[in-house]
Amino acid sequence: MSGLVIVDYDAGNIGSVANICKKAGGKAEISADPERIAAAGKLILPGVGHFGRAMARLNDSGIRAALDAAKDRGAPILGICLGMQLLLKHSEEGDADGLGWIDAHAKRFDLPAPLKVPHMGWNDVAFTRPDVLTKGLEDEARFYFVHSYVVQAVDESAVLGRTDYGGPFVSVVQKDNVWGFQCHPEKSHKYGLTVIRNFIDKVPSL
Template sequence: MITIVDYGVGNIGSLVNMFRRIGQEAELSADPERIAVADRLLLPGVGAFDTATEKLGVGGFDEAIRNHARTGRPVLGICLGMQLLLDSSEEGVSQGLGLIPGRSVRFEDSRGRRVPHMGWNQLDVRTPAPLVHGLPADHRFYFVHSYRVVVADDRDELARSDYGGEFTSMVSRENVTGAQFHPEKSHAFGMQMLDQWSRS
């Protein structure tokens, strides 16, 4: 069973539909006790960093997610959900979940690139992992974000992408993984990735 954290921030409906299409059972949960003991946990997120951290804190979701991660069971953060896995963000003053050391910084409006980074992009996989195994050469994923991740330890960088320069587009530390893009909006490639995550 895949549990999607329902804390009021994120495209949860499209995620449920995507898992249904690949034949995986997924549930929405706003119950911190259920979240802490879930088999697999997915943290979505769209919007501002401080708004999301406030909602996580008020609902008791933050500690439930940390408790789940401590069990060694899989956690996947998507888009803002990936940035929430880190320590902090330039976008706000709140603390993140601290599951992967690092922070988010704003893209520069330079090199002829507009912010936010919006549209299709590819991955340059830096570390082999089941989640990114077997991606075809023509793969592409859908991104919408103004902030990019900077990890404290390069070994936590799973993949990079390029937008006026390379940036970290996936992170991974032990059982905790993050994807800056939206696999639920990335058609067959997103389906492949979520299916592999749900089985790994």
């Protein structure tokens, strides 16, 4: 069984991700079934909320093992917001280990006044290299962000985009068949629609 599956692990923004997939011309199934997730042709791992609690749900539900199986057989996987941070080795939020697919960790923003945490609102993304998901965004890319934790200590080879908020931070990662966007493409109008359409149309399913 193949097709696009949005992983439902009780961590929010599922409906809006499904809606943008539909708007992009794709058909996405929402599933919490580990067997279905493991067999998916491609996957979107969304999420808002607390890293530690999210990882506990993935571990306890069997979804974490299903995600590992899908990743290991080469299924394309897109992590969004919290879903991106779950791709990492560890987060300060809950002092919890993540999926470990990207060699990096998440740390709470430490910013001088008057900058506020969370980083919330529209901001630019500067892509560091060409990629199938960013095709059509070469000249302009603005996305909507809401996050209090930020990716740190990333291997440069996995960095796909950076954003500035009190200094540059890594906002997009990519390694092998895995992508992660710290922003919310589903809330980012034409820019996010381009990313999701590219994931649906230009990235082959298994």
